[in-house]
Amino acid sequence: MRCWHAFSPFFGKPEKQVFWREKYGLDVYVEDVGEAFAAMLRQGPAHGFGKVLNPCVDCKIHLLRRAAMYMKSVGARALATGEVIGQRPMSQRRDVMRVIMREAGVTDILVRPLCAQLLESTLPEREGIIDRSRLAAIAGRGRGGQISLAARLGVTEFPTPGGGCRLTERENARRYWPILTRLAAPAAADFALANLGRQFWGQEGDECYWLCVGRNQADNERLALAARPDDALLNLWDMPGPMALARGGEHWPEGVMRRAAALTAACSPKALAAAPRTRAYVEIRCGEYQAKVIAEKPERVAFFENPPPFDMVRAERKVRFSQEYL
Ligand code: SF4
Known part of the structure; x- marks a missing residue:
């Protein structure tokens, strides 16, 4: 057998x-x-x-x-x-x-x-x-x-x-729905990335920006492994905090990347506690070579939102995929 x-x-x-x-x-x-x-x-x-x-x-x-x-x-x-x-x-x-x-x-x-x-x-x-x-x-x-x-x-x-x-769980459906509806050709690796950390989505015109922020050391390690050459990895420069992965971040406009840095810093309790006095320094690295440090005020910028609530996913799913159950 x-x-x-x-x-x-x-x-x-x-x-x-x-x-x-x-x-x-x-x-x-x-x-x-x-x-x-x-x-x-x-x-x-x-x-x-x-x-x-x-x-x-x-x-x-x-x-x-x-x-x-x-x-x-x-x-x-x-x-x-x-x-x-x-x-x-x-x-x-x-x-x-x-x-x-x-x-x-x-x-x-x-x-x-x-x-x-x-x-x-x-x-x-x-x-x-x-x-x-x-x-x-x-x-x-x-x-x-x-x-x-x-x-x-x-x-x-x-x-x-x-x-x-995971497809039977509402919380995961919320994570997967933006992948299905906002990426041109979502692949298995995109769904695997959606399983990691905290998920945030921003939109400007027709462009969507996907940011994954680690919740713990294990998430951070998995995010580093999941990064593609044109993804950007964001790390706090001089204090502990999460790692974040910006999918396709090499091509993100500077303003969007700054908001991603502010949000990443806001996920660090130390950076938040120091926020009234100092900005957070966030290192941004794409592939092996580009690395720069920017200073941003840690804040949960409205630009980046959590995935949609499940009720919205269900309603949109009915419109997009109209097949009836057997
Ligand atoms: S049969 Fe349904 S619940 Fe089981 S693995 Fe497939 S999609 Fe998931």
């Missing part, structure tokens, strides 16, 4: 690969599906979104297609997933599960062992590769059946019921 695990800026834990092998002896192949997922979000999912920004039906179709490709590449003859009929309103309804199988091209080879007794038999069961009598008949939203089965099998660590998909 082989396992296949997909990850993207929105879901997945590829770093658990070693843990799964050592704890459960599982041979897990991990695959980055981030770019394909970003493309799907850009186009708008054919089957619409769930309650937040989760395109669950299209997501499952896409992942099962990729899993089937992996299945063939290793000479396997069946796929199994952990779905439970009725557990989710959008993608685990009986009719929707059929649509997903059909559109992913995995009808009759996809086994859902947790609820297989409640579904039609599949080819691997009819051929005797899988013993149908050992499969379960779990249904509905409760998790009790799965938890007691896990206990019987000695599985002590499993994902939380929510599954950890």
Whole structure:
């Protein structure tokens, strides 16, 4: 048996690969599906979104297609997933599960062992590769059946019921929405950057300015790693404070960069405390070479705003992506 695990800026834990092998002896192949997922979000999912920004039906179709490709590449003859009929309103309804199988091209080879007794038999069961009598008949939203089965099998660590998909969380939808609506061609790396720190957006005419400010040392390190050659990194020069990343900052007008520096300084308690007496010195570095220090009054300038509230995201989403749910 082989396992296949997909990850993207929105879901997945590829770093658990070693843990799964050592704890459960599982041979897990991990695959980055981030770019394909970003493309799907850009186009708008054919089957619409769930309650937040989760395109669950299209997501499952896409992942099962990729899993089937992996299945063939290793000479396997069946796929199994952990779905439970009725557990989710959008993608685990009986009719929707059929649509997903059909559109992913995995009808009759996809086994859902947790609820297989409640579904039609599949080819691997009819051929005797899988013993149908050992499969379960779990249904509905409760998790009790799965938890007691896990206990019987000695599985002590499993994902939380929510599954950890960021697209189901309103706060994250607020972060992703400006990426989808303000960048010309958002890529997986843009969504990954939206996961970091505090997010701020400014606009002047048709130009949008995206500033990410670290909340802690770990954020600062990730921001430094995420920087592209034309991004600007902002650091306080002579006192502790956050790092900020200005996407495409090399091309920002001086006035906008000064406002970014003032906001970055305002995220430093020390700079704020010293503000009545002194300006903050902020170093701005693009790539390896350009670095300059400007002095600004630390302040939360109105120019840079937080991402829109979720109600606004939901309203705009309905206008932009009009697909109905299945
Ligand atoms: S919750 Fe996220 S990972 Fe799960 S099916 Fe929906 S979009 Fe895909």
